[in-house]
Amino acid sequence: NKQVILKNYVKGFPKESDMIISSDNSISLKVPEGSNGVLLKNLYLSCDPYMRNLMSEPKDTVGGLPSYAPGHPIGGYAVSKVVDSEHPKFKKGDLVWGTTGWEEYTLNKSPDSLFKIDHTDVPLSYYTGLLGMPGMTAYAGFYEICKPKEGEKVFISAASGAVGQLVGQFAKLMGCYVVGTAGSKEKVDLLKDKFGFDEAFNYKEEADLDKALKRYFPEGIDIYFENVGGKMLDAVLLNTRLHARIAVCGMISQYNLEQPEGVHNLMHMIYKRVKMEAFTVIDFYHQYPKFLETVLPLIREAKITYIEDTAEGLENGPAALVGLFSGRNVGKQLVVIAHE
Numbered sequence: 421n422k423q424v425i426l427k428n429y430v431k432g433f434p435k436e437s438d439m440i441i442s443s444d445n446s447i448s449l450k451v452p453e454g455s456n457g458v459l460l461k462n463l464y465l466s467c468d469p470y471m472r473n474l475m476s477e478p479k480d481t482v483g484g485l486p487s488y489a490p491g492h493p494i495g496g497y498a499v500s501k502v503v504d505s506e507h508p509k510f511k512k513g514d515l516v517w518g519t520t521g522w523e524e525y526t527l528n529k530s531p532d533s534l535f536k537i538d539h540t541d542v543p544l545s546y547y548t549g550l551l552g553m554p555g556m557t558a559y560a561g562f563y564e565i566c567k568p569k570e571g572e573k574v575f576i577s578a579a580s581g582a583v584g585q586l587v588g589q590f591a592k593l594m595g596c597y598v599v600g601t602a603g604s605k606e607k608v609d610l611l612k613d614k615f616g617f618d619e620a621f622n623y624k625e626e627a628d629l630d631k632a633l634k635r636y637f638p639e640g641i642d643i644y645f646e647n648v649g650g651k652m653l654d655a656v657l658l659n660t661r662l663h664a665r666i667a668v669c670g671m672i673s674q675y676n677l678e679q680p681e682g683v684h685n686l687m688h689m690i691y692k693r694v695k696m697e698a699f700t701v702i703d704f705y706h707q708y709p710k711f712l713e714t715v716l717p718l719i720r721e722a723k724i725t726y727i728e729d730t731a732e733g734l735e736n737g738p739a740a741l742v743g744l745f746s747g748r749n750v751g752k753q754l755v756v757i758a759h760e
């Protein structure tokens with residue numbers, strides 16, 4: 421059973437060498453009788469920024485999730501196949517998505533939180549992104565937190581990524597004016613040509629983010645979907661419209677800093693009566709059936725598109741994961757271990 425093992429707790433930017441590939445052949449391919457567990461063959465692993473948090477020493481993690489243990493496999497969201505089951509809800513051959521180990525096989529002793537995959541007329545890998553956790557994040561964050569109205573002016577950071585590309589497309593379907601920012605020309609082109617954003621710019625080429633935002637939003641921003649934090653948030657605060665909403669989804673620019681940057685322009689929230697609300701996707705999973713009802717038809721009618729960046733093989737997992745923090749990924753980053 422090949423695994424991706426955390427070597428030691430991580431400080432600062434994660435490196436590929438913080439993880440090693442190892443084999444544990446002690447796993448049995450049968451679930452103990454009467455145990456309620458399932459044995460999963462993991463197919464597609466999802467690379468997600470929050471996984472960095474779990475690589476920190478327990479005292480440094482935020483959000484109450486337990487750190488990974490050095491010497492043991494890391495874990496995250498994935499699409500897996502049930503190869504043996506003692507749980508009444510799952511049978512051999514079922515496809516599921518949810519959290520699992522970064523390894524070929526995982527014995528899940530309490531599989532109640534796994535989602536069964538019933539619709540396989542779309543790519544199975546989508547359940548790591550568009551139809552999985554990042555998709556639900558985009559859906560909950562945009563509709564529930566931003567509460568968009570037709571014609572509003574929407575700005576999205578990390579816009580070409582797993583969550584951002586979908587938020588932008590939801591906003592376009594709603595009839596909003598949508599601008600995204602990303603860290604390369606290739607990504608900026610994708611935002612405009614593939615995802616239908618009205619405008620996009622490379623934040624790395626802008627010496628003055630406030631000026632850049634004034635160029636694209638001369639009348640200000642109604643909705644900011646926050647994925648990066650730091651200087652971008654500060655610039656947005658200078659450019660909000662009356663009653664703007666900021667959905668704080670993530671702040672990836674801060675995850676590897678020992679001392680997070682300060683935010684200086686919060687006072688502007690008062691002048692503009694801005695509502696800033698943070699959220700985590702796990703509070704919205706009860707809406708998953710409604711989400712599928714909305715999004716599956718949009719995929720089938722080609723009203724939504726999705727770009728994935730696929731690494732082949734568990735050996736390439738560590739590089740794919742740490743690549744999120746340098747913007748190496750173009751679209752949703754995943755790792756294929758097996759196709760079935």
Ligand code: NDP
Pocket residue numbers: 467468469470553554557578579580581582583584601602603604607647648668669670671672673674699700701702744745746747748749750751752753
């Ligand atoms: P992405 O697919 O967007 O990958 C991360 C991207 O972030 C990189 O490709 C890079 O793109 C950008 N990035 C990395 N470092 C920086 C930096 N210092 N400054 C600006 N941009 C940077 O990731 P996801 O779509 O999966 O996640 C997006 C955000 O949503 C993250 O903050 C994540 O933590 C958050 N999230 C929150 C959830 C919740 O429940 N609240 C659930 C899921 C995700 P580029 O080339 O454009 O710089």
